[in-house]
Amino acid sequence: MEKMPYRIELDTVTMQPAAAPVVTSNWQQGLPTLAGEQVILRELRASDAASLFALLTTEEVSRFISPPPTTVEGFERFIAWTLRQRLVGTYACFAVTLRGYDTAIGIFQIRELQPGFGTAEWGFAIGSPFWGTGVFEDGADLVLDFAFDTIGVHRLEARAAVPNGRGNGALQKIGAVQECVLRKSFQRNGQYLDQVLYAILDSDRREATAAVRVH
Numbered sequence: 001m002e003k004m005p006y007r008i009e010l011d012t013v014t015m016q017p018a019a020a021p022v023v024t025s026n027w028q029q030g031l032p033t034l035a036g037e038q039v040i041l042r043e044l045r046a047s048d049a050a051s052l053f054a055l056l057t058t059e060e061v062s063r064f065i066s067p068p069p070t071t072v073e074g075f076e077r078f079i080a081w082t083l084r085q086r087l088v089g090t091y092a093c094f095a096v097t098l099r100g101y102d103t104a105i106g107i108f109q110i111r112e113l114q115p116g117f118g119t120a121e122w123g124f125a126i127g128s129p130f131w132g133t134g135v136f137e138d139g140a141d142l143v144l145d146f147a148f149d150t151i152g153v154h155r156l157e158a159r160a161a162v163p164n165g166r167g168n169g170a171l172q173k174i175g176a177v178q179e180c181v182l183r184k185s186f187q188r189n190g191q192y193l194d195q196v197l198y199a200i201l202d203s204d205r206r207e208a209t210a211a212v213r214v215h
């Protein structure tokens with residue numbers, strides 16, 4: 001944390017100390033806590049609403065994603081919805097926290113596109129003070145393992161609006177393959193934007209992790 005460059009937005013969020021991790025394997029009953037080098041991913045809680053509201057509703061974070069809730073109460077309702085969807089078994093949403101802190105600074109979501117999760121879609125948003133710090137890559141690696149190894153996803157899709165430079169750059173650098181452009185497929189602020197469709201297959205992931213082990 002001390003290495004993180006200071007940004008004024010951080011003043012609006014008080015970092016909370018971490019609680020003891022919960023580990024489960026039956027993800028529909030409760031998401032496992034996933035530990036990376038910099039981040040811990042865990043189940044969302046109602047108490048995450050305030051920090052997520054502060055960090056994810058800024059113009060720079062929200063301009064290319066579906067509009068986030070506009071109040072802390074709206075985030076509480078969103079969090080309650082994520083827990084219900086997880087119980088149904090069609091969706092999972094992780095809070096991103098930094099090692100040693102319990103404050104949610106972003107989210108990773110995965111939703112089923114085909115019954116049985118053969119094809120799924122993921123999305124992510126992280127507070128801008130944490131962009132370019134490695135938090136995304138660390139969290140993405142954990143979520144990819146969870147998607148392919150725990151849920152059993154075969155094909156994981158992502159969509160990024162063409163003008164979303166960081167979103168496209170982030171997906172490309174973790175090995176997502178650009179497949180096509182979905183023309184005028186995303187409406188934001190009264191404008192229809194083209195989106196790039198990316199996918200990672202379970203075989204891509206196996207090859208990538210095998211290559212990392214060799215080096």
Ligand SMILES: CC(C)(COP(=O)(O)OP(=O)(O)OC[C@H]1O[C@@H](n2cnc3c(N)ncnc32)[C@H](O)[C@@H]1OP(=O)(O)O)[C@@H](O)C(=O)NCCC(=O)NCCS
Nearest residue numbers: 061124125126130131132133136159160165166167169170
């Ligand atoms: C998407 C998001 C989670 C990525 O996290 P991040 O910390 O910004 O990502 P990183 O810095 O690790 O990676 C972004 C890459 O894109 C590159 N990039 C930045 N601006 C770019 C641009 N205009 N065009 C192309 N690449 C760009 C960066 O240089 C970086 O690559 P590098 O590490 O090789 O230099 C974060 O930016 C975010 O929350 N954005 C708002 C929500 C959002 O857009 N979600 C994604 C929807 S697809």
